[in-house]
Amino acid sequence: MPRRRPSPNPRVKAQRGLFERFVETAGQAMGMADLEGRIFYANAALCRMLGEERSIDVYQKDIFAYYDPKTAERLRQEILPLVEREGQWVGELLLISCQGYATPTIENIYVLRDDSGKPLCITNVITDISQNKRMEQEICAYRAHLEDLVSERTADLKMSNALLHKEIAERKQVEETLKISEERFRRLTENAKDMIFRMSLPDGRYEYVSPAAMEISGYEPADFYQNPLLIQKVIHHDWTDYFVREFENIFKGAMSPAYEFKIVHKSGQERWVHQRNVMVKDDEGRPLAIEGIVTDITARKQAERAFAESEARIREIIENAPFGAHSYQLEDDGTLIFLGGNPAADHILNIKHAALIGKNIEGAFPMLPPEISDAYREVARTGQRWVKDVVQYKDRMIASAFAVFAFQTGPNRMTAFFYDITERKRIEEERSRLMAILESTSDLVATSRPDGWLTSLNAAGRRMLGWEGDEDIRGHNINEAHPAWALRIVHEEGIPEARTHGTWQGETAIIGPDGREVPVSQVIVVHSGADGEIEYISTIIRDISERKRSEEILRESEEKFRMIFESAPMSIAISDLEGRYIDVNEQMCERTQLRREAILGRQ
Numbered sequence: 001m002p003r004r005r006p007s008p009n010p011r012v013k014a015q016r017g018l019f020e021r022f023v024e025t026a027g028q029a030m031g032m033a034d035l036e037g038r039i040f041y042a043n044a045a046l047c048r049m050l051g052e053e054r055s056i057d058v059y060q061k062d063i064f065a066y067y068d069p070k071t072a073e074r075l076r077q078e079i080l081p082l083v084e085r086e087g088q089w090v091g092e093l094l095l096i097s098c099q100g101y102a103t104p105t106i107e108n109i110y111v112l113r114d115d116s117g118k119p120l121c122i123t124n125v126i127t128d129i130s131q132n133k134r135m136e137q138e139i140c141a142y143r144a145h146l147e148d149l150v151s152e153r154t155a156d157l158k159m160s161n162a163l164l165h166k167e168i169a170e171r172k173q174v175e176e177t178l179k180i181s182e183e184r185f186r187r188l189t190e191n192a193k194d195m196i197f198r199m200s201l202p203d204g205r206y207e208y209v210s211p212a213a214m215e216i217s218g219y220e221p222a223d224f225y226q227n228p229l230l231i232q233k234v235i236h237h238d239w240t241d242y243f244v245r246e247f248e249n250i251f252k253g254a255m256s257p258a259y260e261f262k263i264v265h266k267s268g269q270e271r272w273v274h275q276r277n278v279m280v281k282d283d284e285g286r287p288l289a290i291e292g293i294v295t296d297i298t299a300r301k302q303a304e305r306a307f308a309e310s311e312a313r314i315r316e317i318i319e320n321a322p323f324g325a326h327s328y329q330l331e332d333d334g335t336l337i338f339l340g341g342n343p344a345a346d347h348i349l350n351i352k353h354a355a356l357i358g359k360n361i362e363g364a365f366p367m368l369p370p371e372i373s374d375a376y377r378e379v380a381r382t383g384q385r386w387v388k389d390v391v392q393y394k395d396r397m398i399a400s401a402f403a404v405f406a407f408q409t410g411p412n413r414m415t416a417f418f419y420d421i422t423e424r425k426r427i428e429e430e431r432s433r434l435m436a437i438l439e440s441t442s443d444l445v446a447t448s449r450p451d452g453w454l455t456s457l458n459a460a461g462r463r464m465l466g467w468e469g470d471e472d473i474r475g476h477n478i479n480e481a482h483p484a485w486a487l488r489i490v491h492e493e494g495i496p497e498a499r500t501h502g503t504w505q506g507e508t509a510i511i512g513p514d515g516r517e518v519p520v521s522q523v524i525v526v527h528s529g530a531d532g533e534i535e536y537i538s539t540i541i542r543d544i545s546e547r548k549r550s551e552e553i554l555r556e557s558e559e560k561f562r563m564i565f566e567s568a569p570m571s572i573a574i575s576d577l578e579g580r581y582i583d584v585n586e587q588m589c590e591r592t593q594l595r596r597e598a599i600l601g602r603q
Contacts, residue, residue, distance in 0.1 A: 029105075029126035032112075035119055037063045037080075049105075049128060051097030063124075066096055083109050084119060095126065104133045153194075153293045154257070154276045195294040197224075201287045202251060204228050216273065216296050218266025236262035236270060253287060255279045260297065272301040314409075323419050324348045324402075328361060330380035330412040336361040336373060339413075348420050372404075379406045380414040444510075444520075444541040450534040452479040464543065466513025478539065481510045483517055490524070498526040499534065510541060519548050579603045 023030055029046035033039045042050070042058040050066055052058050064072035071093055083089045088110040095103045108125040195217070196210040205228045209221035217234050224230055235243055239261045249255060259275045274297045280289040318325045324345035329337045337360055341353035356364040361373045375386045386406040406416040444461035448454050454473045465481055467473070479487055486508035497504040504524045512518045525538040565572060571588040575581050584599050592599065 029124075029128070031058075031063075031124050031126070033063050033122045033124070035084075035122065037075075037122070039063055040121075046126060049095060049097065049103055049126065051099045051101065063122075066098075068094065068096060079109065080122070083111050083122065087111055092129070104129050154278060158278055193296075197290075197292055197294070199290045199292075201289055207289065216265075216271070216294060217263060234263045236264055238262060250279070250287065250290070253279075253281075253285070255290070271296060271298045273297060318342050318415070321417075323417050325415055325417050326353075327409070327415045328376060328380060328413070330377055330414070334377060336377055336380070338364040345418075348418075376406055376414060376416065379408055380412050383408040442543075444539075446478060446541075447536050447538050448478045449536055452477040454478055455536065461541070464510065464512070464518070464541070483509055483511055486510070486517075490522070494522070494524045495526065495537070498524040498537075499528070502526065507544070508541075519544050573599075 023043050025044070027045060029049045030041075030043045031039060031046045032041040039058050039061050042052075042055050044055070047053070047055050047058060050058060064075060067075065075093075079089050079091075088108070090106065090108045093105055093107050095105050095107075097103070106127045106129055108127075110123055112120045112123055114120055190211055192210060193212055193215070194210075195212040195215075196208070197206060197213075198208040199205065200207050206221075206224045209224045211221060213219060213221050213224065219230060219234070232240075242261065246256060246259070255277055257277060259277070261273065261275070263271050263273055265271050274295045275292050276295075277290055277292045279287055280291060282288050319342050321342060321344055325342040326345060327339040327341070329339055331337060337358065338353075338356050340357050341349075345353055361368065361376065372388070375388075378384060379386050385408075386404075388404045402418040402420055404416055404418045406414055409415050439459050441458070442460050444464045445458045446454055446461050447456045454476050457467075457473045457476075462468070462471070462473075467476070479490075482490060489506065489508050494504045494506060494508075502525065506522060507519065508522045509517045509519050521542045521544050523540040526534055527536050527538065529535045565583075565585050568585060568587060571591045572585045573581055573588050574583040580601055580603055581599050584596055589596055589599065
């Protein structure tokens with residue numbers, strides 16, 4: 001006789017029914033599909049999300065049909081293989097109903113397995129996050145416009161106050177509108193970084209304090225509700241008297257539109273805040289409440305202090321700098337206004353700049369080339385630095401050349417540093433003339449390091465030594481140009497003498513392009529540093545070959561004359577213009593019977 005299958009326990013059956021009703025009535029969408037992706041179960045919430053009226057309409061449909069092609073491909077290639085390997089995947093997907101409506105969801109996809117671990121089906125628990133997405137969008141929109149809202153908050157409060165009184169009178173007609181408006185305002189205030197409050201008068205009790213109070217003061221809104229005098233503890237002791245006076249004015253119906261003051265955070269840290277106020281009055285003009293916004297401006301105050309200190313340091317540097325400084329402000333119409341100059345500018349230009357303050361640049365310095373003032377405007381506008389090596393300026397008071405460095409010092413502000421380079425220009429021009437002379441002279445002019453390596457050599461020197469005009473002289477040593485005997489004179493006599501007395505002059509020789517010695521007249525100048533060590537050596541070398549040849553010819557001529565003079569058969573005497581003998585030959589001595597020494601000098 002076949003064994004009867006035991007009937008299910010009634011309690012278990014009842015519990016199973018409860019579970020099925022729970023799944024069907026649950027707010028979350030739930031569904032199951034076979035391993036090929038064909039749906040065989042969908043609860044009511046999932047049917048609504050898929051746009052299907054009955055669950056039977058969903059059965060055996062492909063789950064991929066409810067996603068866009070890109071997401072469906074991702075499910076096939078990435079998500080479902082991962083679920084099969086790891087058992088579960090959770091993430092955001094965009095579900096598309098059969099009517100084409102897209103619903104952002106968080107989907108928890110997992111695989112059900114039998115006792116042996118074999119996959120049976122795919123289960124998906126889907127949460128509609130449309131509301132969350134809308135809230136995120138609202139928050140993002142709020143954050144994007146928060147700065148504009150804060151700057152307009154005082155005006156908004158006034159407008160809200162006017163609306164509030166109007167809405168009280170018309171409450172029955174606009175009750176629903178007021179509820180929506182209050183909810184919108186609540187979201188703004190609850191998420192604002194600024195502390196928003198409303199304080200009733202004259203009791204000074206807080207009717208509303210936004211959550212930002214915790215961040216700004218360290219105290220919860222509840223602390224202010226429970227203890228209206230807490231504000232006295234929060235306000236820094238340096239500002240206590242100030243607020244006593246302000247509250248006295250409030251009760252008289254007068255109130256400052258804004259305050260900036262110090263508070264003491266619950267942690268003990270000192271902070272700066274900016275408070276904007278609106279006074280709410282009744283129909284008779286009596287104060288009812290204060291509505292305000294409190295912003296933490298500690299970072300701004302610290303930046304302002306740092307900027308002021310930096311500006312003071314820069315001002316001190318400029319005021320005591322050895323170079324001139326002019327400061328300008330660029331107006332909206334392009335006018336560049338002179339703001340002032342430092343003491344060095346007064347000294348360099350020999351004028352008092354105080355009389356020029358407030359003038360435009362053309363009025364202050366009428367002879368300044370237009371391209372300079374245009375460059376200054378560009379610096380003030382863009383912050384791009386500008387440097388000019390030579391700026392010529394001449395009027396009835398000033399005639400000089402300047403080097404100029406201009407830079408931005410703030411929005412639409414700039415400063416120009418300038419140096420009087422008139423003397424430098426004169427020296428450069430003199431140096432250019434000297435270099436032209438050195439290049440045109442026929443003498444060799446060179447400078448070298450103490451070890452003889454050349455640092456400069458003029459064109460005549462290159463020709464004298466047989467070097468090409470464009471050859472790099474840094475690879476040559478001046479010592480190589482002398483024969484050995486001449487180099488000994490230079491090192492043993494010339495340089496020591498020049499080091500002791502500054503200069504030395506003598507005759508040496510160099511080796512010409514053809515390898516022959518060339519007699520020269522040489523001047524050596526030693527340039528020493530403050531420590532007495534030689535920094536570099538200058539030398540001037542002149543070719544004296546022609547002079548030597550002339551001297552040799554003269555010597556030979558004199559020898560011939562002396563031979564003829566001494567060997568002549570007649571008496572010969574030479575005398576100066578006063579008749580004194582300055583030379584006689586042997587015949588003259590024999591004839592007079594006197595020695596040469598006895599005759600010379602006589603008349």
